[in-house]
Amino acid sequence: xxxxxxxxxxxxxxxxxxxxxxxxxxxxxxxxxxxxxxxxxxxxxxxxxxxxxxxxxxxxxxxxxxxxxxxxxxxxxxxxxxxxxxxxxxxxxxxxxxxxxxxxxxxxxxxxxxxxxxxxxxxxxxxxxxxxxxxxxxxxxxxxxxxxxxxxxxxxxxxxxxxxxxxxxxxxxxxxxxxxxxxxxxxxxxxxxxxxxxxxxxxxxxxxxxxxxxxxxxxxxxxxxxxxxxxxxxxxxxxxxxxxxxxxxxxxxxxxxxxxxxxxxxxxxxxxxxxxxxxxxxxxxxxxxxxxxxxxxxxxxxxxxxxxxxxxxxxxxxxxxxxxxxxxxxxxxxxxxxxxxxxxxxxxxxxxxxxxxxxxxxxxxxxxxxxxxxxxxxxxxxxxxxxxxxxxxxxxxxxxxxxxxxxxxxxxxxxxxxxxxxxxxxxxxxxxxxxxxxxxxxxxxxxxxxxxxxxxxxxxxxxxxxxxxxxxxxxxxxxxxxxxxxxxxxxxxxxxxxxxxxxxxxxxxxxxxxxxxxxxxxxxxxxxxxxxxxxxxxxxxxxxxxxxxxxxxxxxxxxxxxxxxxxxxxxxxxxxxxxxxxxxxxxxxxxxxxx
Numbered sequence: 001x002x003x004x005x006x007x008x009x010x011x012x013x014x015x016x017x018x019x020x021x022x023x024x025x026x027x028x029x030x031x032x033x034x035x036x037x038x039x040x041x042x043x044x045x046x047x048x049x050x051x052x053x054x055x056x057x058x059x060x061x062x063x064x065x066x067x068x069x070x071x072x073x074x075x076x077x078x079x080x081x082x083x084x085x086x087x088x089x090x091x092x093x094x095x096x097x098x099x100x101x102x103x104x105x106x107x108x109x110x111x112x113x114x115x116x117x118x119x120x121x122x123x124x125x126x127x128x129x130x131x132x133x134x135x136x137x138x139x140x141x142x143x144x145x146x147x148x149x150x151x152x153x154x155x156x157x158x159x160x161x162x163x164x165x166x167x168x169x170x171x172x173x174x175x176x177x178x179x180x181x182x183x184x185x186x187x188x189x190x191x192x193x194x195x196x197x198x199x200x201x202x203x204x205x206x207x208x209x210x211x212x213x214x215x216x217x218x219x220x221x222x223x224x225x226x227x228x229x230x231x232x233x234x235x236x237x238x239x240x241x242x243x244x245x246x247x248x249x250x251x252x253x254x255x256x257x258x259x260x261x262x263x264x265x266x267x268x269x270x271x272x273x274x275x276x277x278x279x280x281x282x283x284x285x286x287x288x289x290x291x292x293x294x295x296x297x298x299x300x301x302x303x304x305x306x307x308x309x310x311x312x313x314x315x316x317x318x319x320x321x322x323x324x325x326x327x328x329x330x331x332x333x334x335x336x337x338x339x340x341x342x343x344x345x346x347x348x349x350x351x352x353x354x355x356x357x358x359x360x361x362x363x364x365x366x367x368x369x370x371x372x373x374x375x376x377x378x379x380x381x382x383x384x385x386x387x388x389x390x391x392x393x394x395x396x397x398x399x400x401x402x403x404x405x406x407x408x409x410x411x412x413x414x415x416x417x418x419x420x421x422x423x424x425x426x427x428x429x430x431x432x433x434x435x436x437x438x439x440x441x442x443x444x445x446x447x448x449x450x451x452x453x454x455x456x457x458x459x460x461x462x463x464x465x466x467x468x469x470x471x472x473x474x475x476x477x478x479x480x481x482x483x484x485x486x487x488x489x490x491x492x493x494x495x496x497x498x499x500x501x502x503x504x505x506x507x508x509x510x511x512x513x514x515x516x517x518x519x520x521x522x523x524x525x526x527x528x529x530x531x532x533x534x535x536x537x538x539x540x541x542x543x544x545x546x547x548x549x550x551x552x553x554x555x556x557x558x559x560x561x562x563x564x565x566x567x568x569x570x571x572x573x574x575x576x577x578x579x580x581x582x583x584x585x586x587x588x589x590x591x592x593x594x595x
Contacts, residue, residue, distance in 0.1 A: 001036060017042040043540065046569070076554040081150035082134075083584065084548030084566055089130040091579055092521045095204065098126075099154070101196050105189035108181060114174065115181065123153035124182040125514070132518035133542055142179065143171045150550045156585030157594040175595045183510035190513055195282050197520070198257040205527075207253035211315070211477050212288045214251075214275055216268050219512075220244040226505040231264035247512060248275060254480075255523060257283070259516045261509050272301040276308050289313040289466060291477055306465070315469070315477055318370075318461040325364070327452075330459055332361040333372050341373075341475045354380070358471045363463070371462045371471050373478075379458025386431070386453060393428035397443045404441055412436055419443075525573075532576035536569060544569035550584060 001023045007015050019039040024031055039045060093099060102122040111117060131137070135145045143161030145151075152158045162172040201207075220242035221230050230243040237244070244264035248271055250257055258278065262271060272292065279285050290305050290312060305314045320326045338357040354376035363370040400418055403409045409418065415436055423429045431450050434443040462478050469477075526538040536544075548566035552559070563582040565571060574582075 004033070005042060019045055046540075049567075077551060078554060078559075079552045080549045082148060082546045082548070083150045083550035083563060083582075084545030084570055085134045085542055086127075086130045086149060086151050087548065087579070087582060087584070088525065088545055088573070088577065089126060089133065089521060091577055092524050093126055093129075095524070096197060096200055096520075098197070098517075101193055102186075102189065105185070105193070108184035108188060111181070112177070115177070119178060119181070120153050121178075121182045121185045124159075124179060125186055125517075127151045127159060128179070128182065128514045129518045129521060132515055133522060134546065136515075150584065152584050152587070153594060154585065155591070156587035157591055158587070160593045160595060162595050172595075178595075180507065183507050183514070186513060187506055187510040190509075191282065194258045198252075198255075198283060201255050201257070205253070205255070207255075209252045209283075209285055209288055211291050211480070212250060212252055212279060212285070213291045213481055214248065214272075215293055215481055216246055216248045216271065218244045218246050218264065224503065226503055226508055229263050229505045229508065233263075233265040245508065245512075246271070249516070250275060250279070256516060256520055259512065261512055269298045269301055272298075273304045276304055276312070280308055280312075289315050289464075289477070291481060292316045293481060313465050315462065315464040315466065315474060317478065318463055320456060320460060326461055327456070329361050329363075329370055329461060330372055330456060333359060338374065339471055341472050356475065358475050360471050367465055368463055369465070369467070371464075371474050372459060373462060373475055374459050376458065378460065382457045386457070389426040389428070390431045392426045393422055393432060394443075396422040396425075397432070397434070397441070401441050404439075410439075415441060525577075528576045529573065532572075534572050534576050536572065540569070541573045545573055548574075548582065 001021055004020050004022050006018045006020065008018060019042050021036045021039065022033040023036050025034045099122060102125060107117075107121070128142075130149075130151060131142055131145055134149065137145065143163065146159050146161045150158060162175045163170060164172040202209075216236075218233065218236045220235065220237050220239045221244065224230070225243045225245075230245060232240070232243055233246065234240075235242070235244060246262040246264060246266045248260040248262070250259070260271065260275060260278070272290075276290065279288070288311075292314070293316070302314060302316075305312050318326050318329075320330075337359045339359060341356040341358055343353045343356070356376070357374045358371050360369060360371050397419070400409070400415070400422065404415065409415055419434055419441070423432065423434075429446075429449065430453050431446060432443050433446045433449075434441065436442075462474055464474055466474075522538050522542075525541055529536050529538070529541060544567050547564070547570050549564045550561065551564060552561045554560070561583075565582075566574075574580075
């Protein structure tokens with residue numbers, strides 16, 4: 001018997017690797033492989049491998065801890081808390097100099113009478129960041145996480161929850177107020193902190209800010225949100241009924257350097273002038289090329305970029321639908337002049353890499369160059385969406401024909417209204433035309449719209465005022481916007497920008513700021529793993545780090561403590577970060593905990 005793996009693409013485009021046990025058998029004079037057992041997804045197996053090994057070895061928890069802590073005598077475990085994620089957060093924060101930056105920051109001036117003016121709020125910020133990375137939840141839900149993870153202040157005093165039931169609130173309100181006040185302190189320092197972190201990143205990683213990537217997302221509220229700030233708008237989360245806020249992220253050389261939060265009904269294009277002014281005022285970027293998606297493009301925005309102080313340029317997408325100019329530009333393509341673009345890392349790993357081609361076409365605007373890009377991957381995606389939409393519309397129209405045949409729908413005006421609803425629901429007017437003649441409904445593929453849809457599938461347009469950039473480089477920089485998109489997934493999924501329960505605008509902004517800082521640390525961990533040649537995503541790395549535990553135990557009546565080495569993948573992460581001192585700080589005698 002031996003092991004085989006099979007890579008399968010899911011419906012959302014992700015590729016998962018499945019592991020099987022197979023055996024060679026002889027059948028009809030030929031050798032073939034027979035599947036003995038399906039073990040499941042490889043990433044899941046890697047996560048549970050330590051547990052599986054322990055189960056097969058028959059080793060109990062006490063024996064395992066004794067071995068990991070290098071104790072020969074039997075021990076009595078008093079507490080075993082996850083320590084690895086907090087350890088790495090403290091290490092990365094130290095690299096950024098975030099402790100010193102926040103220590104020098106401002107404090108919220110309006111404290112309640114029972115609040116401690118000397119509270120170590122900076123240590124609390126680190127705990128909130130670690131919580132975002134490992135177990136995102138509200139500040140109220142933070143108490144549950146503090147019971148399982150060892151989170152301590154700079155002196156080594158462990159934060160412990162203080163449970164006190166008061167209606168819906170299960171945590172002591174005084175303690176909860178300390179965490180809320182931490183958000184207030186943090187937000188006061190946002191503008192200066194982002195600039196200081198940007199300068200520190202440039203020192204650490206030695207990059208030049210040549211291209212600025214900017215994109216938007218939205219995040220909805222669990223609850224009613226802040227009055228006048230949480231509003232209905234275009235939802236990128238698929239929750240149009242929920243109120244939301246709009247979040248813009250600015251990235252340079254792959255690093256998030258700034259973010260902005262607006263009311264939920266803010267239009268994409270109206271945010272650009274504000275971001276451009278902020279880049280010039282706070283970051284003093286003298287020469288940059290602004291890279292944005294097609295939703296940012298308006299004549300006034302392009303003029304704003306050109307008129308900015310310094311040498312500002314643009315490289316932005318163009319809207320393709322309902323844009324006669326875009327259709328005319330695509331029609332200028334010469335099939336003999338395509339240039340092939342270099343495939344990305346993910347594309348090169350595929351058996352049959354998708355092709356991306358580009359060519360420059362004649363522009364109607366002086367000083368503006370236009371590139372038409374043809375992407376096999378995008379074509380397959382758009383074709384799949386079109387076929388799915390056509391199938392849904394066709395089924396709906398067939399059901400409508402059935403209702404008419406049974407006499408349930410007779411009046412022409414009602415039939416027409418029903419057809420229009422179906423066509424509007426799934427963009428059916430792009431694919432089908434219809435007619436009602438002699439009481440019979442007939443639908444057919446649209447002779448003009450459908451061929452046009454097929455013709456433009458897989459193609460998109462980029463425009464820029466940069467005269468020296470090559471078509472291939474223009475595509476590469478535009479594709480870098482995917483990094484911002486991936487950042488949004490990090491903010492909202494593994495790092496958990498949601499749930500947002502706050503009802504006060506400044507707390508909402510601070511909550512998102514914590515998520516943005518967590519995203520920055522996530523990128524730093526990802527960079528360290530890549531530089532060390534370790535093929536491990538940051539998400540899996542944080543999960544692996546949870547196997548490193550701080551254990552307090554009793555051996556022969558003596559109280560001791562130690563740190564377990566964690567799983568093999570956790571040790572890889574520590575090696576990539578060059579982390580050797582794993583113990584938390586020793587707290588002052590008699591002050592082992594704080595709240």
